[in-house]
Amino acid sequence: MTNNISGKVVVITGASSGSGEATARHLAALGAPVVLGARRADRIEALATELKAAGGKAIAVTTDVKNKDQVKNLVDTAVKEFGRIDVLVNNAGVMPLAPLEATKTDEWDHMIDVNIKGTLYGIAAALPHMKAQKSGHIMTVSSVYGHVVGPNAAVYCSTKFAVRALSEGLRQEVKPYNIRTTIISPGAMKTELQDHISDKQVQAASREFVANFGVAADSFARMVAFAMSEPEDVDVSEILFRPTAQPM
DSSP states (O other): OOOSOTTOOEEEESTTSHHHHHHHHHHHHTTOOEEEEESOHHHHHHHHHHHHHTTOOEEEEEOOTTOHHHHHHHHHHHHHHHSOOOEEEEOOOOOOOOOGGGOOHHHHHHHIIIIIIHHHHHHHHHHHHHHHHTOEEEEEEOOGGGTSOOTTOHHHHHHHHHHHHHHHHHHHHSGGGTEEEEEEEEOSBSSSGGGGOOOHHHHHHHHHHHHHHOBOTHHHHHHHHHHHHSOTTOOOOEEEEOOTTOOO
């Protein structure tokens, strides 16, 4: 019995830390070649070296998801090195929470560029290859905040609602090509997302919440593996998960 993961070529954005790094480790251990994309070249290169030393297959490609040419290069490099792309994990994201009245418009632009446009650029890069293969799996990372709206999170929530809409639209359009789609919406996880928050009061509250309720990024990696491991005729369209203790 196979895990339906071994041998699948997986491209992961935001792979330098948190959920992306955890996913790369988990899938590489299960036999998947992983292609790591992130801005911090030193981190993904070190991770790729570590995974290869452990017997896995991994390459690192410096990628800023705000740049569509770099995202295309990430995916094209995966196909060049391994012959195909089986899974794209659109994981890169930022969460600079703040009240709307703070009018942090530069942060709004940054969230839209990374969380929404970065996801679109990933789809644009992967879809032609997957259509040609007549197979593939595109995973989009939303959030509990893609299902509910909270104070200080209106713009972030908007981006996460948007990527759920994009993924559902994609799901409906790619049926002729045997492509699967999955939305993964995590609750509180212990990652670097709080580092993006410039409002110190909001940042402190968010860090306290995650300290009280957050789970390790491995939980996200297991959700990715679950969706991948289902038989090819099963499309896990959406996974919403939270820490057991999280009230929201």
